[in-house]
Amino acid sequence: MPSKQTQPYESIYVVGGSKGGVGKSMLVIALIDTALHHGKKIILIESDTSNPDVWKAHKDEIQTHLVDLDVANGWIDLVNLCDQNRDAVIIINTAARNNKGVSSYGGTLNSTIEELNRKLVTFWVINRQRDSLELLKDYMEAIPNSSVNVVRNSYFGDEGKFELYNSSNLREAVEAAGGKSITFPDLADRVSDDLYSRRMSISTAMKELPIGNRAELTRWRNESRAILGGFIDG
Ligand SMILES: Nc1ncnc2c1ncn2[C@@H]1O[C@H](COP(=O)(O)OP(=O)(O)OP(=O)(O)O)[C@@H](O)[C@H]1O
Numbered sequence: 001m002p003s004k005q006t007q008p009y010e011s012i013y014v015v016g017g018s019k020g021g022v023g024k025s026m027l028v029i030a031l032i033d034t035a036l037h038h039g040k041k042i043i044l045i046e047s048d049t050s051n052p053d054v055w056k057a058h059k060d061e062i063q064t065h066l067v068d069l070d071v072a073n074g075w076i077d078l079v080n081l082c083d084q085n086r087d088a089v090i091i092i093n094t095a096a097r098n099n100k101g102v103s104s105y106g107g108t109l110n111s112t113i114e115e116l117n118r119k120l121v122t123f124w125v126i127n128r129q130r131d132s133l134e135l136l137k138d139y140m141e142a143i144p145n146s147s148v149n150v151v152r153n154s155y156f157g158d159e160g161k162f163e164l165y166n167s168s169n170l171r172e173a174v175e176a177a178g179g180k181s182i183t184f185p186d187l188a189d190r191v192s193d194d195l196y197s198r199r200m201s202i203s204t205a206m207k208e209l210p211i212g213n214r215a216e217l218t219r220w221r222n223e224s225r226a227i228l229g230g231f232i233d234g
């Protein structure tokens with residue numbers, strides 16, 4: 001029987017995609033909600049320092065840090081935070097065009113993940129275009145120690161519309177490595193607009209929105225939890 005210390009500490013989740021507007025922040029919002037639902041302590045690392053939307057919505061509710069992952073120092077801070085907070089799930093919201101930072105310094109996290117004794121799990125959010133896939137190849141080369149799951153954001157259309165990805169060699173490679181291809185539900189625009197314009201977490205929105213908006217939010221929240229819950233350690 002392995003002793004308790006050899007069990008991995010809580011996982012680190014990177015929400016990437018590199019492209020702007022593919023739904024990275026939306027997925028982070030849903031992932032935070034899901035991890036809280038599973039009773040996890042969470043630290044949000046917001047690396048979108050110019051538009052820290054997820055940070056603003058959660059800074060009064062969970063522990064958050066603004067960390068610039070375009071520079072070497074940010075990656076050092078990230079790894080140290082992971083080491084100092086082993087009891088917390090780490091959720092990293094990445095900024096658009098962070099591929100340069102990942103290629104230059106992602107090795108800092110990649111090379112320490114074993115010593116940190118944590119699992120590194122990436123959700124790669126895609127729209128229906130090719131560059132989402134090209135960028136994923138670069139990411140997987142820069143951080144090979146992460147497991148990678150691809151997220152078809154149904155805001156851009158139903159699962160079948162992601163034919164470029166669905167029929168790609170990349171999908172085969174992702175799934176052969178044990179990664180999953182998942183579909184992230186679409187939330188009605190007026191409710192996602194509520195979250196964004198008023199910088200609200202899901203739990204705050206569940207207190208403040210009108211009943212009809214809350215019903216739609218509940219539908220989306222439950223669907224998101226069903227999909228993302230499988231990635232949260234028991
Ligand atoms: N699943 C979804 N349901 C409803 N709306 C969505 C969904 N995904 C994205 N959107 C819409 O698209 C917009 C952009 O999404 P989001 O901010 O999550 O993208 P991002 O990848 O974080 O962008 P950036 O790179 O600028 O940070 C949101 O404001 C929201 O209106």
Ligand SMILES: [Mg+2]
Binds near residue numbers: 024094095
């Ligand atoms: Mg974002």
